[in-house]
Amino acid sequence: MTLAVRVFPLPHPLGQALRAAAAALRAEWTKFRTLAEPFWLLAGVVALTVAVGAVAVSGARCSSASCGVDPATVSFTGIYPVQAVAAVVGVLAVGNEYSTGMVKVSLTAMPRRLTWLFAKAAVLTAPVLAASALAVAGAALAGWLILPGHGFTPAHGYPSLTTGTDLRAAVGAALYLTLIALLSLGVAAAVRNSAAAIGLVLGALYLFPITAAVADASNPTLARHLDQIGPLSAGLDVQATIGINSLPLTPWQGLGVVALWTVGALLLGALVLKSRDA
Amino acid sequence: MTTGAATPHRSPLTPQRDSFWYLVHAEWTKFRTVRGWVIAAGATILVITAFAFLAGTIRGGCAVSSGASGAASAAACPAQPTGPGGEPVVDAFYFLHQPLTGNGTITVQLTSLTGQVAIGPGSNGQSQMGPGLQPWSKAGIIIKEDTSQGSAYAAMMVTGSNGVRMQWDYVNDRPGLPGSVSASAPRWLRLVRDGDTITGYDSADGKHWTPVDTVTLTGLTATVQAGLFTAAPSNGNAATTTGEFQHIGLSWPATGWTATNVGGTGPNGVGQPGTFSQSGGVLTVTGGSGDIAPLIGGAGVISVQWELLGTFFGLIPLIVVAAMFITGEYRRGLIRVSLTAAPRRGRLLAAKAIVIAAVGFVVGVVAATLALAVGTPLLRRTGIPVWPVSLLTEARMVVGTGVLLALAGVFALAIAIIVRRSAPAIAAVILVIFVPYLLTVGPLSGGHGREGGGGLMLQVTPVAALAVQQALPKFYQVTGSYSVTSGYYPLAPWAGLAVECAWTAAALALAIFLLRRRDA
Numbered sequence: 001m002t003l004a005v006r007v008f009p010l011p012h013p014l015g016q017a018l019r020a021a022a023a024a025l026r027a028e029w030t031k032f033r034t035l036a037e038p039f040w041l042l043a044g045v046v047a048l049t050v051a052v053g054a055v056a057v058s059g060a061r062c063s064s065a066s067c068g069v070d071p072a073t074v075s076f077t078g079i080y081p082v083q084a085v086a087a088v089v090g091v092l093a094v095g096n097e098y099s100t101g102m103v104k105v106s107l108t109a110m111p112r113r114l115t116w117l118f119a120k121a122a123v124l125t126a127p128v129l130a131a132s133a134l135a136v137a138g139a140a141l142a143g144w145l146i147l148p149g150h151g152f153t154p155a156h157g158y159p160s161l162t163t164g165t166d167l168r169a170a171v172g173a174a175l176y177l178t179l180i181a182l183l184s185l186g187v188a189a190a191v192r193n194s195a196a197a198i199g200l201v202l203g204a205l206y207l208f209p210i211t212a213a214v215a216d217a218s219n220p221t222l223a224r225h226l227d228q229i230g231p232l233s234a235g236l237d238v239q240a241t242i243g244i245n246s247l248p249l250t251p252w253q254g255l256g257v258v259a260l261w262t263v264g265a266l267l268l269g270a271l272v273l274k275s276r277d278a
Numbered sequence: 279m280t281t282g283a284a285t286p287h288r289s290p291l292t293p294q295r296d297s298f299w300y301l302v303h304a305e306w307t308k309f310r311t312v313r314g315w316v317i318a319a320g321a322t323i324l325v326i327t328a329f330a331f332l333a334g335t336i337r338g339g340c341a342v343s344s345g346a347s348g349a350a351s352a353a354a355c356p357a358q359p360t361g362p363g364g365e366p367v368v369d370a371f372y373f374l375h376q377p378l379t380g381n382g383t384i385t386v387q388l389t390s391l392t393g394q395v396a397i398g399p400g401s402n403g404q405s406q407m408g409p410g411l412q413p414w415s416k417a418g419i420i421i422k423e424d425t426s427q428g429s430a431y432a433a434m435m436v437t438g439s440n441g442v443r444m445q446w447d448y449v450n451d452r453p454g455l456p457g458s459v460s461a462s463a464p465r466w467l468r469l470v471r472d473g474d475t476i477t478g479y480d481s482a483d484g485k486h487w488t489p490v491d492t493v494t495l496t497g498l499t500a501t502v503q504a505g506l507f508t509a510a511p512s513n514g515n516a517a518t519t520t521g522e523f524q525h526i527g528l529s530w531p532a533t534g535w536t537a538t539n540v541g542g543t544g545p546n547g548v549g550q551p552g553t554f555s556q557s558g559g560v561l562t563v564t565g566g567s568g569d570i571a572p573l574i575g576g577a578g579v580i581s582v583q584w585e586l587l588g589t590f591f592g593l594i595p596l597i598v599v600a601a602m603f604i605t606g607e608y609r610r611g612l613i614r615v616s617l618t619a620a621p622r623r624g625r626l627l628a629a630k631a632i633v634i635a636a637v638g639f640v641v642g643v644v645a646a647t648l649a650l651a652v653g654t655p656l657l658r659r660t661g662i663p664v665w666p667v668s669l670l671t672e673a674r675m676v677v678g679t680g681v682l683l684a685l686a687g688v689f690a691l692a693i694a695i696i697v698r699r700s701a702p703a704i705a706a707v708i709l710v711i712f713v714p715y716l717l718t719v720g721p722l723s724g725g726h727g728r729e730g731g732g733g734l735m736l737q738v739t740p741v742a743a744l745a746v747q748q749a750l751p752k753f754y755q756v757t758g759s760y761s762v763t764s765g766y767y768p769l770a771p772w773a774g775l776a777v778e779c780a781w782t783a784a785a786l787a788l789a790i791f792l793l794r795r796r797d798a
Contacts, residue, residue, distance in 0.1 A: 041702075077717075080713055080716065080717065081709050081713050084705045084706075084708065084709045084713075085705065087705065088701050088702050088705045091701045092701055095701060099609050194699075194700050194701040195598050195601055195602045195605065195700035195701060195704055196314075196598060197701070198598075198700070198701045198704045198705050198708075199594045199595065199597065199598035199704055199708075202594070202704075202705060202708045202709075202712070203591065203594045206590075206708065206712040206713070206716060207590060207591055207594075209716055210590055210712070210715060210716060210719070211336065211587070211590075213716075213719035213763055214336055214337065214584065214587060214719070214763060215336040215337070216763065217337075217763050217764065218336070218337045218338060218580075218662075219335065219336060219337070219338070222335065222336065
């Protein structure tokens, strides 16, 4: 660092940090946009969310006022499989650096490791959020077009599928996918191996609800707690539009739990990156 | 191959080096020398075994509405009667009986089977009742060791829509004459006791008798209770069953009927006390809701299957390792060395598949053995009845878990060859295995509670293989919720495994095709 300062004297340490951050962002963005893989994966996120959502809403029926089917949850069924794709995007953002040895070059060019990591996270956020928003909008549109014809009518207690609650569910779903991608990035930075990282992330996502489902018949208290701490089920709370009072968490609390997982993973990744040899 | 005048040097190839098992050995050496992979295989065993310790916490409570802690709800569970085979049973019915010492025969003619079922909410919290029969509403004759719950018995009965049946010791059921009973189509039933064997007969006319089955109730006491019974299985709803008995013939000096509601009217007893009346040679017997049957899964009985819940968790490290077993070669370029050493690509893949399958099988068998060994005593301590399983069933669960993990490993290997990248391959495999299960039982499954769909997902996706871990038998003669979260899978054990096998075979075929066709 002292060397860099001597070669490129800069007027102010803050300006220097900002320039470094801007350069890091530009470099990471170049890496991201010049790879075909993330583009196709994100295209897959959009296509799969809309396709699964369209199939799910086509099969959904509401025949009475108390049918208890959540139109948003049905429309966003695709989030279940698609979060695995978002996780792959997040894992590969860091995992590729380690698997190709690129990380040595990156860290030589950018010795401030945390700047590098957070530039990666920032660069990942924008396209994933855009793809998620597109995916969720497509799925919501499918639901909005199809569900009223399947009994989701004002007579059955669904006055409109474009209320503030529905908007919250859609925004929450898109934010959820983005948080999962960032969570995966953090885990990949911590374990530095794509395969192990994706195993850990998907384990954390899918194993909590599976255990909760098995426990539900005999130990509902445990099932509820598992639903509160598991990122997947907590993330589903923000996508709910009916039965809000019986959810394990309030919608925004649910998203908050996911955010805590993400922050924890990113901090862990930062800690490992800072303290270990690359 | 080089061209030109000079003959390139080739080291002599020993015949042994050309053998397939040499290749398998080479792949095994690759596997066992990577410390992380061996640790991951060990983690699979550890995780599956560890979950056996948690099975009691996860499944060890009774169905409670909400609020109570797991421990408190377990303490509140009513004690379940168990049958002669140690299985938890429902034994609650209306019994008109008299003692029979030694051998004897009881014969009746049934001319009517009617009932009342709940048809909607009524006043005062009572259900509104209307005429109706459940498929397994029953009335008939029974010889039972005594009137205590869970004692040995054999019975001949007419049912709501399953014809004449002979049932004994709760879990056994044989069909007799088909069709329902009426005044124009009466049913004659007979039970003959000879020592500890009992033979059931049925007849449409009281003259021509057909034996339904002969059963041995080992250790039946000399004096037993023989008589008439009715029961109305109704899954906890209010219901009654009424049978009209005529031509009651006893081979012993009759002593008059004693009426007993077996099980009383407590938590495991009948819904409401039964009644009987006699007029003009017709004995009309009405019994409340109850049954004589095995208790099926759910909260009242624990399946040892839940000791293997860790299989889900153990699959993840195994899938990761299986995928890395090949993607690691692509990443480091080792695949080129491997294919140079073993140019027949199909053989290389087969060797890798054998190594991963062997690892998965051994890991699964060891883990399942440990889990069942430590889990069952712990489950028994919860106080909830554990469904007894035979050694053969346990062996099927253990070997099946080994095969399940072996197939999952090979499936992951094949997908990894197709995708050639570890993260997408692992994500795809986990997706295909876990998401169908979640969509069936998870919060998105819709409907009431956790269960949704017809279990189609568990018939067509690799997770169907979990059926091999099912420990609860299904009973044709008991209507109930045979759901995944109660411990029942839609497919038979080996059929479920066959579905996973088909997925693996398809993936492997595509992998071999691509591996041969593509540049390495």
